[in-house]
Amino acid sequence: xxxxxxxxxxxxxxxxxxxxxxxxxxxxxxxxxxxxxxxxxxxxxxxxxxxxxxxxxxxxxxxxxxxxxxxxxxxxxxxxxxxxxxxxxxxxxxxxxxxxxxxxxxxxxxxxxxxxxxxxxxxxxxxxxxxxxxxxxxxxxxxxxxxxxxxxxxxxxxxxxxxxxxxx
Numbered sequence: 001x002x003x004x005x006x007x008x009x010x011x012x013x014x015x016x017x018x019x020x021x022x023x024x025x026x027x028x029x030x031x032x033x034x035x036x037x038x039x040x041x042x043x044x045x046x047x048x049x050x051x052x053x054x055x056x057x058x059x060x061x062x063x064x065x066x067x068x069x070x071x072x073x074x075x076x077x078x079x080x081x082x083x084x085x086x087x088x089x090x091x092x093x094x095x096x097x098x099x100x101x102x103x104x105x106x107x108x109x110x111x112x113x114x115x116x117x118x119x120x121x122x123x124x125x126x127x128x129x130x131x132x133x134x135x136x137x138x139x140x141x142x143x144x145x146x147x148x149x150x151x152x153x154x155x156x157x158x159x160x161x162x163x164x165x166x167x168x
Contacts, residue, residue, distance in 0.1 A: 012053075012056060015056075016049065016052070016053050016056070019049065019052065019067065019071065020049055023067075023068060023071050024045055024049075026068075026072075026135055027044075027045045027048055027071060027072065027075045028041050028042060028045050029041075029130060029134070029135075030072060030075055030076070030079075030127065030130065030131070030135075031044040031045055031048075031075055031078075031079050033119075033123065033126050033127050033130050034076065034079040034080075034083070034123055034127060035079055035082060035083065036119075036123075040082060041079075043082075044075060044078045044079050044082060045075065047078050048071060048074045048075040048078050049071075051074050051078070052070070052071055052074055068137075068141075069137070069141045069144055069145055072131070072137075072145045073144065073145045073147075076127075076145055076146060076147075117164055117167065117168075118130070118160075118164075120167075121160055121163060121164070124156060125156050125157075125159065125160035125163070126160070127146070128142060128146070128153055128156040128157060128160070129156075129157055129160055131145070132153075132157060133157075139153045139154060
C-alpha cells in the first residue's frame with residue numbers, strides 16, 4: 001500500500017489538489033443543474049472529491065478524459081443520493097431560476113434568456129445539454145456518466161430543443 005510512504009502521500013495530495021483546481025467549476029455546474037441549488041451543489045462537489053480521494057487506488061485512468069468522466073459520474077451519484085432525501089423533495093426549486101438570473105449578471109440578454117430556458121427544462125434534459133455543449137463531452141462519455149444508453153443521450157438534446165421551441 002502507498003499509505004505509509006510520505007512522498008507517495010504527498011503526490012496523491014498534489015494530484016487531488018490538481019483535480020480540484022481543474023474540475024471544481026465544471027462539477028459545480030453539473031451539480032447545480034441536477035440539484036438546482038448552488039450551496040447544495042458546492043457541498044456535492046466537496047463530497048465528490050472526498051469520495052474520489054478515498055477511492056483513488058481503485059481507479060486506473062489513463063488520460064484526462066477518463067478522470068473527468070469518473071469525477072462526473074461520482075458527482076451524479078452524489079447528487080442522486082441528495083435528491084433521494086426527504087428534505088430535498090420538500091425544498092423549493094423556484095430559487096434555482098433566481099440563482100440563474102443572478103449568476104447571469106452582465107451577460108448579453110440572449111445568453112441570459114438561453115440560460116434561464118435551459119435551467120427551466122427538466123433535469124434529464126438540461127444536464128445532457130450542459131455536458132455536451134458546455135463541457136464538450138462526447139456522447140459515449142455522457143452515457144457512461146449518466147448510466148444511460150447512447151441512444152437516450154442522442155435523443156435528449158433534440159427533445160429539449162422541441163420543448164424550448166414550443167415554449168418560445
